[in-house]
Amino acid sequence: MKRRSLLKAGVAFAVPGVLSFGASAKPVSKAKAPKILVAYFSRPGMNYVSGDMVNLPVGNTEKFAKIIAKTLDAPLFRIEPVTPYPFDYRKTTAIAREERSAGKARDAKAIPDIRGYDVIFWGHPIWYGEMPYIVRGVLSKLDCAGKTIVPFVTHEGSGIGDTANLVRSFQKRAAVREGLGILGTRFARNEPVEPEITAWLKRLGYQK
Ligand SMILES: Cc1cc2nc3c(=O)[nH]c(=O)nc-3n(C[C@H](O)[C@H](O)[C@H](O)COP(=O)(O)O)c2cc1C
Numbered sequence: 001m002k003r004r005s006l007l008k009a010g011v012a013f014a015v016p017g018v019l020s021f022g023a024s025a026k027p028v029s030k031a032k033a034p035k036i037l038v039a040y041f042s043r044p045g046m047n048y049v050s051g052d053m054v055n056l057p058v059g060n061t062e063k064f065a066k067i068i069a070k071t072l073d074a075p076l077f078r079i080e081p082v083t084p085y086p087f088d089y090r091k092t093t094a095i096a097r098e099e100r101s102a103g104k105a106r107d108a109k110a111i112p113d114i115r116g117y118d119v120i121f122w123g124h125p126i127w128y129g130e131m132p133y134i135v136r137g138v139l140s141k142l143d144c145a146g147k148t149i150v151p152f153v154t155h156e157g158s159g160i161g162d163t164a165n166l167v168r169s170f171q172k173r174a175a176v177r178e179g180l181g182i183l184g185t186r187f188a189r190n191e192p193v194e195p196e197i198t199a200w201l202k203r204l205g206y207q208k
Contacts, residue, residue: 036072036147036206039112040065040077041135042124045087048156049188053089060154060184065123067197070150073208074121077112079138081105096127105133107124119148119206122167125184126155131166139167144174149205151179154187177204 010059042059049056062078069076083106084091099105109190114120120142124135131139149171151163160181168176180200199208 022115034118034206035075035116036074036119036121037079037114037117038065038069038072038074038111038121039079039114039138040121040152041132041138042123042125043085043092045092046089047184047188047195048089050185054188058186059125060187061123061125062152063151063187064152064193064197065121067194068121068123069196069200071201071208072206079108079112079124079135081134082107082109085170096132099133100128103133105137107137108134111138114142114144114147117147117182119150120144121150121152123152123154126153126158126161126163126181129158129161131163136166136170139170142171143206144171148175148177150177150206153179153181154184155181156184 036187040061042060042061042065044057044059045055046053047060048054049058065076065078066185068074085095122139123141127180149167153160153163159180163181164176164179165186168174180197182196183191
């Protein structure tokens, strides 16, 4: 019988590498790698580095975000204020204080498009012991239902504090993981922080 006649008769051919019709083998199910986005806010300019006022052209949290993005091969989204915060440290703290007592900050230029991402790394400096209000403004506009949020912060001594619960209060339908806070001075001095960050990512189960 010719091949065409065999097909008409419902006989399957096994082509190497392709499952033949009627085969009972199921495709091997592979755990889908989560799609990760690293979103952050960071302010370049004058800042305290272990008690000394120093110009930081690249903010500490930006350096932290870039290490995560590089380690996980993930894209970055930078939260940028419509009106930048001043270069001057004292002017910035005065504005941050005003925004804190008003419970509202200046707007951000854009919010990240998080559709298509499963995990959002959420980074910012600690301002007055907490998440800056500009960052809260952006977080409150996102729909993170069913997604995972991983907070990361830089600070000058306060630590990460209650950041995870604050994130949860804005995104009640998201899973919020263990965050990591690192002293900003360590980034400003270009100290080797990568091993700590890599160990934290590994602990959470995120690897390239
Ligand atoms: C307005 C303002 C408020 C701050 N408040 C705190 C604070 O309460 N606790 C703290 O540990 N660090 C505080 N810092 C220090 C920053 O958290 C720290 O320098 C951080 O690494 C800056 O990150 P960035 O360079 O990404 O903006 C404050 C800095 C600024 C500008």
